[in-house]
Amino acid sequence: MLVDGIGELVTNDPGLQPSVRDAAVAIDGDRIAWAGPRTWIPDGVAGPRIDVEGRAVLAGFVDAHTHLVFAGDRAAEFDARMRGEPYAAGGIRTTVAATRAASDAELTVSARRLRAEALRSGTTTMEVKSGYGLSVDDEPRLLRVAGEVGDEVTFLGAHVVPEEHADDPDGYVDLVCGPMLDACAPLSRWCDVFCERGAFDEGRSRRVLSAGRDAGLGLRVHANQLERGPGARLAAEMGAASADHLTHLTDEDREALAGAGVVATLLPAAELSTRSAWPDARALLDRGATVALATDCNPGTSFTTSMPLVIALAVSMMRMTPEEAVWSATAGGAAALRRDDVGRIVPGARADLIVLDAPSSVHLAYRPGVPLVGTVIRAGEVAVG
Numbered sequence: 001m002l003v004d005g006i007g008e009l010v011t012n013d014p015g016l017q018p019s020v021r022d023a024a025v026a027i028d029g030d031r032i033a034w035a036g037p038r039t040w041i042p043d044g045v046a047g048p049r050i051d052v053e054g055r056a057v058l059a060g061f062v063d064a065h066t067h068l069v070f071a072g073d074r075a076a077e078f079d080a081r082m083r084g085e086p087y088a089a090g091g092i093r094t095t096v097a098a099t100r101a102a103s104d105a106e107l108t109v110s111a112r113r114l115r116a117e118a119l120r121s122g123t124t125t126m127e128v129k130s131g132y133g134l135s136v137d138d139e140p141r142l143l144r145v146a147g148e149v150g151d152e153v154t155f156l157g158a159h160v161v162p163e164e165h166a167d168d169p170d171g172y173v174d175l176v177c178g179p180m181l182d183a184c185a186p187l188s189r190w191c192d193v194f195c196e197r198g199a200f201d202e203g204r205s206r207r208v209l210s211a212g213r214d215a216g217l218g219l220r221v222h223a224n225q226l227e228r229g230p231g232a233r234l235a236a237e238m239g240a241a242s243a244d245h246l247t248h249l250t251d252e253d254r255e256a257l258a259g260a261g262v263v264a265t266l267l268p269a270a271e272l273s274t275r276s277a278w279p280d281a282r283a284l285l286d287r288g289a290t291v292a293l294a295t296d297c298n299p300g301t302s303f304t305t306s307m308p309l310v311i312a313l314a315v316s317m318m319r320m321t322p323e324e325a326v327w328s329a330t331a332g333g334a335a336a337l338r339r340d341d342v343g344r345i346v347p348g349a350r351a352d353l354i355v356l357d358a359p360s361s362v363h364l365a366y367r368p369g370v371p372l373v374g375t376v377i378r379a380g381e382v383a384v385g
């Protein structure tokens with residue numbers, strides 16, 4: 001297949017210009033065969049030709065942080081917060097109760113619906129966490145659903161301490177690091193922890209991450225969302241792939257993340273939905289950190305699957321350029337997941353493309369809230385449009 005007539009192509013290929021005018025992309029099966037200026041189209045490109053008539057084409061979005069498997073919603077809590085009540089990490093327990101009561105089939109239907117919604121706005125790779133089961137029986141159930149709908153699966157047994165262990169957080173960490181991890185490690189690639197006041201302190205977070213690493217899982221950390229804390233430094237110390245949120249950082253935290261090669265995954269839809277201060281993307285970029293953008297899709301603090309919304313927020317509120325934000329939503333997300341086969345339009349990568357109903361990727365931030373994602377190609381197949 002040849003995608004031809006591309007007005008602006010954003011490849012994220014360090015060997016090409018950041019954007020290529022008057023371009024084409026050749027796809028062979030589920031892989032990119034070639035991408036570049038139309039005048040260089042190689043001989044022998046066969047199959048159907050799609051003429052996108054001057055539109056912009058970029059890589060499918062890589063959403064590296066979602067909590068897609070849950071039951072119920074928290075519209076009432078959102079409404080209360082918008083009336084002035086503050087957010088506390090304990091709101092997660094509301095969703096835990098609803099999720100435990102739901103059947104596997106109900107959880108799968110709900111997660112599939114959200115996955116389809118994300119695909120329509122251009123997300124072709126998605127990480128999905130557990131974290132609303134918080135028991136040895138329920139966490140594996142959620143991870144099986146996550147594996148059905150997501151591309152990357154993360155065990156988040158250490159999301160909050162559930163109600164029944166409220167008086168014994170160390171006993172709960174024993175459970176997470178013992179039988180829960182034994183049941184969950186075969187179903188996951190990643191282990192995550194919510195290192196925050198009201199969730200898990202530094203010592204308990206370190207125990208969870210150490211146990212996850214010993215079980216062969218890669219590490220991710222929910223860090224520094226609500227206040228300056230130890231999460232970012234812990235992510236650097238433990239060699240996590242990604243530290244996520246990072247709303248409240250010191251310069252030492254930023255330098256530690258950049259120095260350790262921990263991707264800084266920013267989730268501005270959570271700040272939007274909690275009326276919080278924005279993470280300082282510019283300060284992270286200035287210190288050489290790799291920045292990813294993700295939705296944090298969850299029913300409590302960020303109930304959106306829209307990567308275009310996240311890009312618009314990053315540009316308008318967080319001082320990223322449109323080019324940086326698009327990179328962070330594609331190649332940056334891939335870096336946060338340690339993937340080199342997605343997030344780029346380069347030969348050999350999975351053929352995941354978005355055709356925008358716009359002449360340039362700048363329109364993603366320039367026209368916030370407008371559904372600009374037209375055609376979505378995933379693994380060489382037209383999935384939307």
Ligand SMILES: [Zn+2]
Pocket residue numbers: 065067222296
């Ligand atoms: Zn999260």
